[in-house]
Amino acid sequence: MSEVELFHEWGSVQSFKVRMCLAELGLPWISHRIDLSRFDNLATAYLAVNPKGLVPALRWNGEVFVESSDINELLVDIAGGGQLPLAVEERARARVWTRFEDEVVHPAVRPPTFNLILKARVAKIAAVEFGELIARHPLPARREAYVAAANAAFDRTAVINSIRIFRDVLAKMERALAATDWLAADRFSLADVAMAAFIDRLDRLAMPVLFSPFPKASGWAARIRSRPSFAAAQGPDSARPDPLVDTGLVKALLAEAFGHTATMEMESL
């Protein structure tokens, strides 16, 4: 079998999904780290791999595949089914979750990640160098968002909006987990892989309190965190060098998101 090569960043949510899938399937892979803090995703060599300048990208049999959810389905096929395939209707349900992660969860994760983790990183790059680097971004929307975010003050409104979405996401998971042991079925699936990346990011953002009104989602998250594939997807600590977020600030944002009686309100959901 041809070797699987993954172009990825350790601190990227969508790369996490693919690394966890690889670990679940027990597929060996070759790692090409694309250091997003140095904007290696915009280097000519990487744009030749993925002209969109995004990670992850997977090279297999000389062909490049992008979009983390599509990559994970391909990996299941490459592994010859592995442990992840489910009954037809369960597979359809799993796709609803992976699309939800791509279209709702990942976009919601970006403002807190940028404001609480990456802003400090961007601030370290000299303005001229940053301008030159970001001008290479092939996606105009991303380029403009980076420039705006780098120059703007901390975007409290966007972060609070995301925190409210996170709570709704956990409420949705709670409802699903009342029906099945895992998100799409009574068996672990790509749905759980996709949402595991969200759990890892909530942990990195120091927002465990969001779980407190949701016992089933909390139990699911504990099961997810204890899977060897979760640790494998996280990679070594040294690979994720961003400083931990300011927990005092996160607490204040959580209180603002839910009112000053945050815990009470969340428990009544």
Ligand SMILES: N[C@@H](CCC(=O)N[C@@H](CS)C(=O)NCC(=O)O)C(=O)O
């Ligand atoms: N829908 C794509 C999204 C890929 C994506 O946005 N990746 C982020 C990291 S999680 C990235 O490459 N960011 C770099 C940038 O925006 O320049 C997927 O799921 O693969």
